[in-house]
Amino acid sequence: MAVLLLAEHDGSAVSESSLKALTAVAPLGAETHVLVAGGGSKAAADHAATLQGVSKVLHLDDEAFSVRLAEPYAALIAAQAANYEHIVAAATASGKNIMARVAGLLDVMILSDVTAIESADTFERPIYAGNAIMTVKSKDAKKVVTVRTATFSAAEAGGAAVVEAITAPGDDASLSEFVSEDKAQTDRPQLTSAKVVVSGGRALGSSENFAIIDRVAEKLNAAVGASRAAVDSGYAPNDYQVGQTGKVVAPDLYIAIGISGAIQHLAGMKDSKVIVAINKDEEAPIFQVADYGLVADLFEAAPELEKELEKVAG
Amino acid sequence: MKVLVPVKRVIDYNVKVRVKADNTGVDLANVKMSMNPFDEIAVEEAIRLKEAGKASEIIVVSVGVKQSQETLRTGLAMGADRAILIEAAETVDTDVEPLAVAKLLAKVVEEEQPGLVLLGKQAIDNDCNATGQMLAAVLGWPQATFASKLEITDDGAQVIREVDGGLQTIKIKTPAIVTVDLRLNEPRYASLPNIMKAKKKPMEMKTPADYGVDVSPRLEVVKVVEPASRQAGIKVGSVAELVDKLKNEAGVI
Numbered sequence: 001m002a003v004l005l006l007a008e009h010d011g012s013a014v015s016e017s018s019l020k021a022l023t024a025v026a027p028l029g030a031e032t033h034v035l036v037a038g039g040g041s042k043a044a045a046d047h048a049a050t051l052q053g054v055s056k057v058l059h060l061d062d063e064a065f066s067v068r069l070a071e072p073y074a075a076l077i078a079a080q081a082a083n084y085e086h087i088v089a090a091a092t093a094s095g096k097n098i099m100a101r102v103a104g105l106l107d108v109m110i111l112s113d114v115t116a117i118e119s120a121d122t123f124e125r126p127i128y129a130g131n132a133i134m135t136v137k138s139k140d141a142k143k144v145v146t147v148r149t150a151t152f153s154a155a156e157a158g159g160a161a162v163v164e165a166i167t168a169p170g171d172d173a174s175l176s177e178f179v180s181e182d183k184a185q186t187d188r189p190q191l192t193s194a195k196v197v198v199s200g201g202r203a204l205g206s207s208e209n210f211a212i213i214d215r216v217a218e219k220l221n222a223a224v225g226a227s228r229a230a231v232d233s234g235y236a237p238n239d240y241q242v243g244q245t246g247k248v249v250a251p252d253l254y255i256a257i258g259i260s261g262a263i264q265h266l267a268g269m270k271d272s273k274v275i276v277a278i279n280k281d282e283e284a285p286i287f288q289v290a291d292y293g294l295v296a297d298l299f300e301a302a303p304e305l306e307k308e309l310e311k312v313a314g
Numbered sequence: 315m316k317v318l319v320p321v322k323r324v325i326d327y328n329v330k331v332r333v334k335a336d337n338t339g340v341d342l343a344n345v346k347m348s349m350n351p352f353d354e355i356a357v358e359e360a361i362r363l364k365e366a367g368k369a370s371e372i373i374v375v376s377v378g379v380k381q382s383q384e385t386l387r388t389g390l391a392m393g394a395d396r397a398i399l400i401e402a403a404e405t406v407d408t409d410v411e412p413l414a415v416a417k418l419l420a421k422v423v424e425e426e427q428p429g430l431v432l433l434g435k436q437a438i439d440n441d442c443n444a445t446g447q448m449l450a451a452v453l454g455w456p457q458a459t460f461a462s463k464l465e466i467t468d469d470g471a472q473v474i475r476e477v478d479g480g481l482q483t484i485k486i487k488t489p490a491i492v493t494v495d496l497r498l499n500e501p502r503y504a505s506l507p508n509i510m511k512a513k514k515k516p517m518e519m520k521t522p523a524d525y526g527v528d529v530s531p532r533l534e535v536v537k538v539v540e541p542a543s544r545q546a547g548i549k550v551g552s553v554a555e556l557v558d559k560l561k562n563e564a565g566v567i
Contacts, residue, residue, distance in 0.1 A: 069484070070447065070457050093477040097459045100412075100444035104451025109413045109532035110444045122536065127441050131331035132340050135536040175456035176486045179472065183480035190479070196566070220567065238462070238497055239479055244441075245496055247478075253566040263330075270544055274564045276556065282549075291547035291564065294556050301553055308557040312567060 001085035002031040004058075006077060008068070008094060009036060009044035014051070016193040017090035020149035022053060025088050027117050031055045033084075034161075037076065039063035045163050052158035058166045065168070067178040068094045072168070074101035079169035081106055081142060085120070091146035092192075099146050108140035113148040129244035130267035150192065150250035151271050184239060191240070194223035196253045197272070199242055202229035203258030203279070203298055210235045212302045213257060219309040225249065225269075227259045243268035258298045261286025278302070315429035315466075315488075317360040317369045319394065320419055321353040321376050323385040324439040337537045340439075342406045349385045352434025354392075355494045358501040359464060360432050361393040368466045369430070371395050375422055377415045379403045383517065390512035391504035397517040398422060402529050409440055414522075414529035416448035421525035423453060428489065430471070435460050435493040446493035456486040459493040 003025050008015040014036070025032060032053050036045040037060040045059040058080065064072055077098070081087060087102060089095035091113045103110040115133070116124040122137045123145065191197065198220065200213035210230070217224045226236035228243050242249055244267040254272035259265060261277070261284055269275070270289055277290035280297045287293040294301060325331065326346040334341050349357075363369035374389035375398040376382040386397035400418050402410045423431065436443035450457035458464075458473035462481065465472045470487040476495045486492075504512070522529045550556045560567045 070450075070459070074451065093460060093475075096443050097447065097457070100442075100447035101451045101457065103413070103444065104416060104448035107413070109411050110442060110448070111533075112442045112444060125441075126541070127538070128325070128331040128340060128439060129441065130541055132333050132538050133541050134538045136533040137536050138533055140532050174487070175490075176458070176484050179483040179485055181477075181480065181482045192478075232496075238476060244438075253560070253564075270541075274560070274566050275544075275547075276560070287549070288546045289544045292556055292559055293547065293549045294551075294553065295549065296553070304553040305557070308553050309567070312557055312561055 002033055002083060003028055003086040003088060004077070004080060004084040005032060005034045006089040006095070006098065007034050007036050007044070007048055008090065008092060009038070009041060011038065011041055012043040013047045014044060016154055016190065017092050017149045019051070019154035020152040021088060021090040021147045022051060022155035023152045024117060024147040024149065025086065026053055028086060028120060030086070033058055035077065035080065036060070037062065037065035037073070039066045049161040049163050050157045050159055051155050053155060054159045054161045056161050057163045059163050060166050060168060062168055068098065069176050069178060070097045070101050071175045073098045074105055075169050077102045078105040080166070084142070086143045086145060088145045088147060091148045095146045099144055103144040106142055106144065108142050108144055109138065111136070111138060111143060111145045114145050115148050115151065126267070129264055130270070131263065148248055150248050184237060188217065189221065189223045191223040191225055191242070191247050192249055194251055196220045196222035197225050197242070197249055197251045198222045198255045198257065199225035199227065199259060200230055200236065200257050201227040201259030202233055202235070204230060204235055207235045212298070215306050216255070216257070216302055216309070219306055219313065227262070227265045229262070256286050256290070257302055259286055260284045261289065315369055316371045316373065316426060317363060318423060318426060318428040318431045319353070319356050319360050319372060319374050319389065320415070320431070320433045320445065321357065321374050321385055321389050322350040322437045323347050323376065323378055323382040324350045324437055327351055327438055333538055333540045337539055339407055339535065339538050347381070349388050350434050350437045352436060352438070352494060352496070354501040355496065355498050356432040356434050357389050357392050357394060358499050359494060362499065363466065364393070373398065373426060373428070375400065375419065377402050377410050377418050379406055381406070386517060387512050388504065390515045391509040392502060393508070396515055398520060399517060400520045400522060402522050410529055411531050411533065412442050412444040412448055413532060414527065415445050416452050417527045418522060418525055418529070419449050420452040421527060430488060431491045433493055435495055446491050450491040456490045457493070458484055458486050458490065460495045461492050462495050462497040464492060464498065
């Protein structure tokens with residue numbers, strides 16, 4: 001049976017995380033359909049149709065689905081479920097919100113934050129903040145899966161799927177209502193898809209000092225992250241948080257500045273290809289996972305790093 | 315309005331997790347267990363609602379081993395009024411799946427008729443992030459997950475949610491399910507007098523059979539292994555050396 005992938009999109013293109021989730025389901029070797037919903041989402045549906053591995057796009061052009069409320073989305077997906085053995089989304093905030101509700105509606109267990117699909121019924125997922133990796137075999141007829149996308153590459157163009165219009169199963173929108181959204185405005189790459197991430201920790205000491213991290217990130221066109229300690233101290237906004245309780249990233253280069261390396265932080269970045277740690281405490285656990293460690297005061301090292309990077313770029 | 319707060323007994327978040335040598339799971343024998351930190355935040359929020367006159371009674375409920383009584387007593391000591399333990403596991407190694415927990419909680423909801431179910435967004439052991447959403451699905455109730463602010467209004471609640479890239483505000487009708495995120499509040503410590511008082515608060519003992527719910531697992535654990543460990547690399551002496559290595563050795567800049 002086929003795979004249904006719930007796509008996130010901005011109206012014109014499928015999101016990076018959904019493209020990665022598409023790559024993750026490839027080992028299933030099954031016909032893959034992509035669900036694109038939302039008002040004025042034709043361009044995103046057309047984009048989905050061009051992706052490698054996609055054989056059909058289910059498109060719902062409906063304003064009620066433009067904001068991703070769990071209740072109508074879960075009802076929509078459950079209504080399509082009869083034709084699918086696997087129902088998959090990226091493990092984003094929205095994916096986790098919707099898909100566990102879908103599983104509840106279908107009376108099956110959710111497979112959350114899957115990091116590898118071993119076969120049609122066997123999946124690998126981290127537990128205990130990534131301190132253990134569990135392989136589970138599902139006995140349910142349908143598998144509802146969210147994929148932790150950090151280590152997958154984005155699916156590329158190379159398909160020509162049909163786009164089929166579908167209708168909503170009925171009005172389930174009365175349960176909840178969207179009020180507003182407050183998203184950080186930035187020209188920088190998204191934290192979860194950036195090639196380079198520069199993160200700051202509690203050692204920065206204040207939100208003003210956190211600008212040091214911004215300046216280094218700017219030189220590398222990097223996304224900015226933070227440890228939970230820095231977020232809890234109010235030095236950086238919560239959506240910067242890298243770690244088990246925040247975002248899981250796997251960039252080509254991760255630079256941790258003034259971060260000691262608590263287990264919960266390591267769980268969010270240890271799959272990065274190259275890790276750099278700058279910390280004045282040479283016993284800091286972050287050095288145990290770093291490819292390149294520099295024992296130094298960040299207030300001296302970070303500005304110097306900024307200058308050196310400028311030289312390299314110039 | 316009654317508030318129901320499901321709480322889970324999990325390995326204490328400060329304990330280093332060790333995978334068992336036979337790869338069947340994580341070693342939970344003789345390790346410190348505590349209330350799931352996210353659930354603590356849910357209990358705290360319920361108490362604040364009661365203090366603000368928005369909630370009339372707080373019921374904590376736990377599904378798991380007999381020792382989950384301790385977790386429920388913690389909730390009672392913080393300020394919950396009574397507790398229900400659904401003993402659904404014989405050994406600490408049995409993790410009752412979120413789907414089964416959601417079905418049991420749905421039965422408790424039918425009996426107790428709370429206006430709000432407040433629970434942690436995920437348990438720090440299985441990291442499923444699912445029980446709240448599944449309970450909402452089973453009951454056909456609205457859900458507001460990952461809450462960082464909760465405001466009870468005349469006809470429901472307004473919730474600020476932590477989403478990717480920022481915050482989202484939604485309105486939900488009640489009764490509803492709200493799952494809580496880290497920044498919602500900072501849970502209080504139970505005072506010694508309150509810990510003593512909690513010992514006298516009522517605790518009902520139930521089993522899944524009492525509710526007619528099948529809790530047999532849908533997922534079979536094939537194996538549990540240690541994550542691939544990363545080798546520590548080298549220490550560099552200066553920023554200039556670091557940048558040189560990144561450019562010429564690692565090739566990442």
